[in-house]
Amino acid sequence: MNYPFWDVPLIGGGILIGIVAILHVFVAHFAIGGGLYLALTERKAIKENDQKLINYLKKHSKFFLLVTVVFGALSGVGIWFTIGLVHPSATSTLIHSFVFGWAIEWVFFIVEISAILIYYATWDKLDPKTHNTIGWIYFAGAYLSLVIINGILSFMLTSGKWVDIPFTEPSKKFWVGFFNPSYFPSLFIRTGVALALAGLYSLITATRVEDEELRTKLVQYSGKWLVPAFILIPVAGIWYISIIPPLAREISMGGAPAVTVFAVLSIVFSLIIALFAWLGPIKTPKQTSFAFALGLLVIGFMVTAVTEWVREAVRKPYIIYNYMYSNAILKTQGDKINEIGALNFAKWVSVKEINEENVLKAGEEIFRVQCQSCHTIDGYNGIKKLISGWSENYIDFQLQHLDMLKGFMPPFYGTEQERKALAKWLYSLNEEKTK
Amino acid sequence: MTQQIIIPEPDPIPLPAPYWLLKFLLVLTFILHIIAMNFALGGGIITGITDLIGRKKNSQFHLNLARSFSKMLPIATAFTITLGVAPLLFIQVLYGQYFYTASIILAWPWLSVILLLLIGYYGYYIYQFNFEKLQGVRAWIVLGSAVLFALIGLIYTNTLVLMLTPEKWAQKYFANPHGTNFNFDDPTVIPRYLHFLVASVSVAGLLVLIYGLVKLKSDESFGRWAVRYGGLWFVIGTVVQYATGIWFLLALKKDLMMIFMGGNGVATAVFGISVLLSLVSLILILLSFNAQNPRPLSIFGIVLLFLTIVGMAVMRDILRDAYLSDYFKPEQFEVQPQISVLIVFGIVFIAGLITVGYMLNKVIKAKPVTT
Numbered sequence: 194m195n196y197p198f199w200d201v202p203l204i205g206g207g208i209l210i211g212i213v214a215i216l217h218v219f220v221a222h223f224a225i226g227g228g229l230y231l232a233l234t235e236r237k238a239i240k241e242n243d244q245k246l247i248n249y250l251k252k253h254s255k256f257f258l259l260v261t262v263v264f265g266a267l268s269g270v271g272i273w274f275t276i277g278l279v280h281p282s283a284t285s286t287l288i289h290s291f292v293f294g295w296a297i298e299w300v301f302f303i304v305e306i307s308a309i310l311i312y313y314a315t316w317d318k319l320d321p322k323t324h325n326t327i328g329w330i331y332f333a334g335a336y337l338s339l340v341i342i343n344g345i346l347s348f349m350l351t352s353g354k355w356v357d358i359p360f361t362e363p364s365k366k367f368w369v370g371f372f373n374p375s376y377f378p379s380l381f382i383r384t385g386v387a388l389a390l391a392g393l394y395s396l397i398t399a400t401r402v403e404d405e406e407l408r409t410k411l412v413q414y415s416g417k418w419l420v421p422a423f424i425l426i427p428v429a430g431i432w433y434i435s436i437i438p439p440l441a442r443e444i445s446m447g448g449a450p451a452v453t454v455f456a457v458l459s460i461v462f463s464l465i466i467a468l469f470a471w472l473g474p475i476k477t478p479k480q481t482s483f484a485f486a487l488g489l490l491v492i493g494f495m496v497t498a499v500t501e502w503v504r505e506a507v508r509k510p511y512i513i514y515n516y517m518y519s520n521a522i523l524k525t526q527g528d529k530i531n532e533i534g535a536l537n538f539a540k541w542v543s544v545k546e547i548n549e550e551n552v553l554k555a556g557e558e559i560f561r562v563q564c565q566s567c568h569t570i571d572g573y574n575g576i577k578k579l580i581s582g583w584s585e586n587y588i589d590f591q592l593q594h595l596d597m598l599k600g601f602m603p604p605f606y607g608t609e610q611e612r613k614a615l616a617k618w619l620y621s622l623n624e625e626k627t628k
Numbered sequence: 629m630t631q632q633i634i635i636p637e638p639d640p641i642p643l644p645a646p647y648w649l650l651k652f653l654l655v656l657t658f659i660l661h662i663i664a665m666n667f668a669l670g671g672g673i674i675t676g677i678t679d680l681i682g683r684k685k686n687s688q689f690h691l692n693l694a695r696s697f698s699k700m701l702p703i704a705t706a707f708t709i710t711l712g713v714a715p716l717l718f719i720q721v722l723y724g725q726y727f728y729t730a731s732i733i734l735a736w737p738w739l740s741v742i743l744l745l746l747i748g749y750y751g752y753y754i755y756q757f758n759f760e761k762l763q764g765v766r767a768w769i770v771l772g773s774a775v776l777f778a779l780i781g782l783i784y785t786n787t788l789v790l791m792l793t794p795e796k797w798a799q800k801y802f803a804n805p806h807g808t809n810f811n812f813d814d815p816t817v818i819p820r821y822l823h824f825l826v827a828s829v830s831v832a833g834l835l836v837l838i839y840g841l842v843k844l845k846s847d848e849s850f851g852r853w854a855v856r857y858g859g860l861w862f863v864i865g866t867v868v869q870y871a872t873g874i875w876f877l878l879a880l881k882k883d884l885m886m887i888f889m890g891g892n893g894v895a896t897a898v899f900g901i902s903v904l905l906s907l908v909s910l911i912l913i914l915l916s917f918n919a920q921n922p923r924p925l926s927i928f929g930i931v932l933l934f935l936t937i938v939g940m941a942v943m944r945d946i947l948r949d950a951y952l953s954d955y956f957k958p959e960q961f962e963v964q965p966q967i968s969v970l971i972v973f974g975i976v977f978i979a980g981l982i983t984v985g986y987m988l989n990k991v992i993k994a995k996p997v998t999t
């Protein structure tokens with residue numbers, strides 16, 4: 194309500210964030226796991242004095258550079274741009290709560306970027322040991338950036354006691370928010386994902402190695418990088434689910450059918466990867482082809498996509514748990530809005546007082562500031578379809594119990610007159626259709 | 629119609645550090661960002677043109693320079709982005725309500741920055757990795773990337789100027805809430821943008837000059853040539869820069885212009901000193917062209933130009949607060965310092981510098997002189 198609402202046609206802002214975020218997550222975790230892969234594999238090559246393996250790593254590091262440094266870094270900035278446009282208030286909250294958390298993260302970025310650029314450029318220039326050290330520095334920078342960002346991301350779902358600590362205890366507030374209840378399970382899950390993606394991506398380059406002996410060895414070796422994930426992710430996953438807010442658990446396990454389907458898909462796809470990674474690269478590395486590796490990577494991408502989607506969905510009705518609703522209304526502002534009215538409270542509306550003439554326009558503006566952050570009109574999660582066939586009275590009745598109608602919607606805030614205006618406008622959508 | 633002014637409330641969360649510290653970090657990291665940007669954008673322009681000249685005249689010097697710079701461009705781009713992240717953080721901390729609003733009004737152009745950057749960045753890598761293979765088209769690839777980067781700068785100026793003029797927001801937003809606006813109706817946008825664009829060519833010219841200084845040891849005639857060639861880019865760019873600067877100054881509203889002309893003592897002093905420093909720098913670089921040893925003169929010139937950039941960045945910040953003086957009151961910030969976090973940041977920052985220093989040291993020791 195504080196910021197102008199950016200009207201993204203058809204897909205809505207949420208899907209836009211989703212697209213950028215999924216692409217980023219899929220590459221960023223590779224940037225972390227892949228760093229360990231480079232450092233460890235190089236160490237192995239040095240120990241075994243295996244020049245062929247070194248040559249493979251040289252090529253692989255180019256692939257790594259082009260994927261992570263360019264696409265990984267830029268899509269990360271892309272998420273930041275997108276959330277700032279779609280959810281400015283929430284972005285502002287994350288920025289202001291963790292200013293120096295972000296600043297610390299930034300230092301790790303600088304180390305990470307410097308290290309990988311040097312690593313790639315100095316294969317033939319530094320002695321192997323020093324070169325390997327640069328690889329380790331890269332991995333340390335990358336992993337530490339996960340250690341930081343994980344605190345801020347997990348905070349959004351499990352803000353924990355952060356909400357109750359007053360701003361007059363700023364340091365305590367920071368750390369309590371940062372090391373929130375899902376911090377560690379989240380970190381372990383992400384670590385597992387990073388290792389698995391290191392394996393999946395390196396299969397892409399490994400299956401294309403010419404030399405058959407090296408290829409067989411590498412394919413099997415890369416396939417084994419998936420194994421820790423299949424222990425780490427289920428264990429940390431159960432821990433994670435046991436710790437998230439009850440409502441979030443409910444949404445993912447039956448409460449909201451679509452979310453549940455996606456959650457199940459995430460598990461099914463993961464099991465498919467586990468099975469085929471076992472049958473392919475690990476058991477029959479010689480026969481494992483590039484196409485097979487690509488197929489695994491695509492399924493890996495699907496896991497990322499559905500999991501990210503679930504992770505976003507279960508946070509509803511909040512964008513920052515117990516603090517800010519998905520429509521940027523602070524939990525503490527509800528009473529005030531009920532008292533002075535949503536239109537009065539909102540900044541970017543052209544109607545302030547409702548009268549006979551502007552009642553529909555008022556309804557539309559209320560929809561924009563309170564509902565449109567999750568609903569479009571005709572597109573994704575389109576409201577027209579959802580209320581089709583409802584009478585004006587029934588709509589008004591449901592508006593009074595939005596938070597009960599679906600557990601994952603925030604309550605409606607505003608005066609009775611405003612609620613009626615919203616109902617009238619929503620109903621007018623129905624009429625439009627029947628005309 | 630009366631002008632409707634809507635300004636979002638600042639975030640209710642207090643600042644975790646004193647205002648001056650955050651401001652300092654904003655300006656400091658902006659300077660670093662803009663220098664890297666100058667290398668990435670101006671470097672791309674110079675490299676492309678140098679490559680074209682080299683092929684046309686069959687000049688090895690030109691081609692050698694283009695080849696060397698093809699390796700520099702992606703690195704400069706990586707640092708433009710990474711060093712841009714920091715001011716992006718601090719600007720949201722201090723000016724969030726202005727920044728978000730302006731970017732939402734220009735949402736699609738603003739978001740397109742990411743796509744333009746992605747394409748331009750890969751263009752630079754294509755140029756580097758296929759330098760020998762591509763021959764004829766390669767200069768156009770690098771110039772194409774540079775054009776995309778130049779567009780990004782234009783979008784930045786559009787947004788960052790709109791951010792300073794809240795009077796225009798409501799009218800723009802209500803006329804078009806879909807985020808497909810621009811801000812070209814503001815007369816300062818074009819001169820301000822050109823002032824950045826031309827600067828990037830000048831500063832990248834200095835990078836060529838520095839490269840020449842490094843090369844002097846191993847290849848005297850090539851080094852000499854690069855010193856002069858880069859210096860010439862710098863000199864021409866800087867002369868044009870005086871024109872765009874004056875245009876920008878005159879395009880400002882009178883009361884804003886006047887802060888640099890006596891209205892505000894500090895602003896006027898910084899302005900005067902910066903212009904003076906750039907003039908001296910220009911002369912020193914010119915003198916270094918024919919000097920027995922170009923090193924001392926040109927290094928001194930480079931240092932002075934760096935100070936000019938610092939001065940200009942400070943002026944830009946004073947100008948921002950002058951634009952917003954009716955709304956933005958630093959003393960209204962509530963500050964609740966997160967001491968322990970600041971300490972962790974300080975330690976990590978120093979450790980980070982040491983780590984990067986360690987790596988650079990290894991690189992320099994491994995391969996002295998060349999880049």
Ligand code: HEM
Pocket residue numbers: 270654655658661665668669708709710712713714715716717719745777778780781782784785786788789820821824
């Ligand atoms: C090739 C890419 C880029 C170019 C050419 C570029 C260019 C510019 C220019 C010309 C300005 C000053 C505009 C003005 O004041 O009128 C600017 C400011 C800024 N840039 Fe960049 N930029 C690029 C990429 C980025 C990226 C990727 C980020 C963030 C991650 C970024 C962050 C910033 C910020 C935060 C400012 C404003 C700082 C302040 O107002 O104090 N830039 N950039």
